[in-house]
Amino acid sequence: MSLTTRLLDLLAGGVQSNPDGGFWMPEAASTGAPAVDNLFHFILWLSVFFFALIVGLMVLFVVRYRRRAGREEPEPSPNHNVALEVTWTVIPLLLVFVIFVWGFKVFLDLNTPPANSYEVLVTGQKWKWLFTYPNGHVDENLHVPIDTPIRLVMTSEDVIHSFYVPAFRIKRDVVPGRYAKAWFRATKVGEYQVFCAEYCGTGHSDMGTHVVVHEPGGFERWMTEVADFLNKLPPAEAGERLFKARGCAQCHTVDGGASVGPTLKGVFGHAVTLADGKSVTADEDYVRESILEPQAKVVAGFQPVMPTYKGKLKDQEITAIAEYMKTLK
Numbered sequence: 001m002s003l004t005t006r007l008l009d010l011l012a013g014g015v016q017s018n019p020d021g022g023f024w025m026p027e028a029a030s031t032g033a034p035a036v037d038n039l040f041h042f043i044l045w046l047s048v049f050f051f052a053l054i055v056g057l058m059v060l061f062v063v064r065y066r067r068r069a070g071r072e073e074p075e076p077s078p079n080h081n082v083a084l085e086v087t088w089t090v091i092p093l094l095l096v097f098v099i100f101v102w103g104f105k106v107f108l109d110l111n112t113p114p115a116n117s118y119e120v121l122v123t124g125q126k127w128k129w130l131f132t133y134p135n136g137h138v139d140e141n142l143h144v145p146i147d148t149p150i151r152l153v154m155t156s157e158d159v160i161h162s163f164y165v166p167a168f169r170i171k172r173d174v175v176p177g178r179y180a181k182a183w184f185r186a187t188k189v190g191e192y193q194v195f196c197a198e199y200c201g202t203g204h205s206d207m208g209t210h211v212v213v214h215e216p217g218g219f220e221r222w223m224t225e226v227a228d229f230l231n232k233l234p235p236a237e238a239g240e241r242l243f244k245a246r247g248c249a250q251c252h253t254v255d256g257g258a259s260v261g262p263t264l265k266g267v268f269g270h271a272v273t274l275a276d277g278k279s280v281t282a283d284e285d286y287v288r289e290s291i292l293e294p295q296a297k298v299v300a301g302f303q304p305v306m307p308t309y310k311g312k313l314k315d316q317e318i319t320a321i322a323e324y325m326k327t328l329k
Contacts, residue, residue: 024041025037025040026167027167027188028167028169029167029187029188029190029213030168030169030170030184030185030186030187031184031185031187032106032110032169032184032185033168033169035109035110036169039099039102039106042099042102043099046095110169110170111182111183112183113149113151113181113183114183116149117149117150117151117183118150118151119134119151119152119153120132120133120142120144120150120151120152120153121133121152121153121154122142122154122155122163123154123155123156123157124155124156124161124163124196124200124207125157125158125307126158126159126200126201126251126260127196127200127203127204127206127207127247127250128140128246128247128250129196129209130245130246130247131143137223137226137227138246138312139226139245140209140244140246141210141212142210142211143212143214143219143222143223144211144212144214144219145213145214145218146187146188146214147187148185148186148219149183149184150184150186151182151183152183153179153181154172154179154180154181154182155174155175155176155177155178156175157176158200159176159200159201160173160174160175160198160200161173161196161198161200161207162174162197162198163180163182163194163196164194164196165184165194165195166192166193166195167192167193167211168184168192170182171197173198186211186213189215189218190213191210191212191213192210193210194208194209194211195208196208203260206250229241230316230317230320235319235323236320236324236327237324238317238320238323238324239319239322239324239325240324240327242313242317242320242324243321243324246309248321251306252264254328260302260303260305261302261306262301262302264325265329266328266329267282267325268282268287268322268325268326268328269281269283270282272299273299273300274297274299274300275298275299275300275301275304277300280297282325284319284322287318287322288318288322291313291321292318293310294306294307294308294309
């Protein structure tokens with residue numbers, strides 16, 4: 001048994017990472033979660049031990065050496081003790097060294113993915129996570145097979161976001177113009193919440209999604225099913241699916257309500273007033289231009305904040321979105 005494990009058992013009373021969660025931590029569902037939990041419990045109970053020791057001795061000394069009637073002068077006491085001073089210097093030093101070595105090892109393990117990891121590209125944008133798979137499929141949820149190392153390569157389209165999965169004990173800031181990387185190996189089938197842990201604007205609290213961990217063989221079946229949905233679904237249904245998956249619904253409503261961008265209800269086929277005072281008919285060409293060159297014709301009353309989808313949406317996907325807009329009477 002290692003030194004760190006023995007210290008953990010001693011100070012934490014045998015507390016280990018709870019796969020089903022507990023008072024301090026959520027459910028543990030990755031191979032890296034137990035190491036994080038054990039280090040957390042070690043530092044927690046070590047702090048509790050020294051807090052109780054120091055406060056207990058302080059109370060003892062206050063009571064023992066309090067001022068009493070008939071004892072006006074303090075008792076003589078030693079002003080130097082080499083053994084005591086060495087003891088209270090060496091013990092904390094050793095404990096800090098243990099924490100450093102243990103923590104550094106956990107840090108390296110959490111930041112060194114296996115060579116055979118399955119890579120998924122992650123894009124953060126206001127206010128949506130998008131996951132791009134090696135075959136080009138993009139989804140709003142992260143789907144992964146169980147017991148397979150997953151490497152995430154993450155970037156942001158606009159502001160700083162933070163990819164956080166409590167059950168996996170991973171959190172990485174996602175910065176525009178840079179790539180952040182993280183990895184995990186899921187150990188339990190199910191759905192796990194993903195948060196943005198960095199305040200990124202008014203829709204920050206809505207920037208949530210899920211990691212869906214599939215049973216053996218389930219991920220491959222899911223990928224086969226969704227990879228060709230454009231050819232399996234009617235164009236309008238495929239467009240609605242893309243509208244929700246690609247983050248369009250985060251800024252555009254379909255019920256006439258106000259949002260960051262103009263509502264799409266009843267827009268197609270009608271005149272749209274632009275910021276420069278001109279008017280244009282919202283037809284297929286307008287939809288395509290608005291998706292690929294969103295700053296070209298900005299609707300009056302709205303800010304030019306929409307990112308371009310050039311290189312992200314295929315012509316077939318843009319056509320499907322236009323067909324969906326036709327149904328929003």
